[in-house]
Amino acid sequence: MATKAKLLEAAEAEFGERGYHDGSIVEITRRAGVGLGTFYVYFESKEAVFRALVTHMGHETRAHIARQVEQAPDRLSAERIGMRAFFEFARSHRNLYKIVMESQFVAEDSYRAYYDSFAEGYRRNLQAAVDRGEIRPGDADIRAWSLIGLSVFLGMRYAIWDETADLEPVVDAALDMIERGLSLGPKP
Numbered sequence: 001m002a003t004k005a006k007l008l009e010a011a012e013a014e015f016g017e018r019g020y021h022d023g024s025i026v027e028i029t030r031r032a033g034v035g036l037g038t039f040y041v042y043f044e045s046k047e048a049v050f051r052a053l054v055t056h057m058g059h060e061t062r063a064h065i066a067r068q069v070e071q072a073p074d075r076l077s078a079e080r081i082g083m084r085a086f087f088e089f090a091r092s093h094r095n096l097y098k099i100v101m102e103s104q105f106v107a108e109d110s111y112r113a114y115y116d117s118f119a120e121g122y123r124r125n126l127q128a129a130v131d132r133g134e135i136r137p138g139d140a141d142i143r144a145w146s147l148i149g150l151s152v153f154l155g156m157r158y159a160i161w162d163e164t165a166d167l168e169p170v171v172d173a174a175l176d177m178i179e180r181g182l183s184l185g186p187k188p
Helices: 002-022 025-032 036-042 046-069 075-092 095-106 108-131 140-161 167-180
Strands: none
Touching: 002 025, 002 036, 002 046, 002 095, 025 036, 025 046, 046 075, 046 095, 046 108, 075 095, 075 108, 075 140, 075 167, 095 108, 095 140, 108 140, 140 167
């Protein structure tokens, strides 16, 4: 399993730097320090390793966030902690956005599966929070996709495009939006 992990790490570097079309299996194996034949023990093609990489990156991102939020006392705290964790993960895995974005053109089903996996977990967690009385009832699917969109685009803007941005005010503003929306308050 260590060899497969080295190949995925090398593929992340290769595709992150050169993109899918310019990336090469030979360069992936060179980066991983394994022979070309070893690559084919684990993957049948460049597309296969790319698809596996998108899946792997989604798993790693979700696992990182889950570890960070597991002790959160309630759903809104979990949102705050999870958003911060996602931004930090994106900053430390700079190729994440490039690879996931490119996957919509190389392997659209992998791209959709990446986000569907996030949405499924989010839906479950949001519904559980409703059941515990932590948040008001609402469409968990729409909420999940809305929260994913918020995090993805804020992460792109403030964690990737401006890697020096202070993330705390970004998280504070996003959580204010999540908690209060744009409303001035109750309607008369």
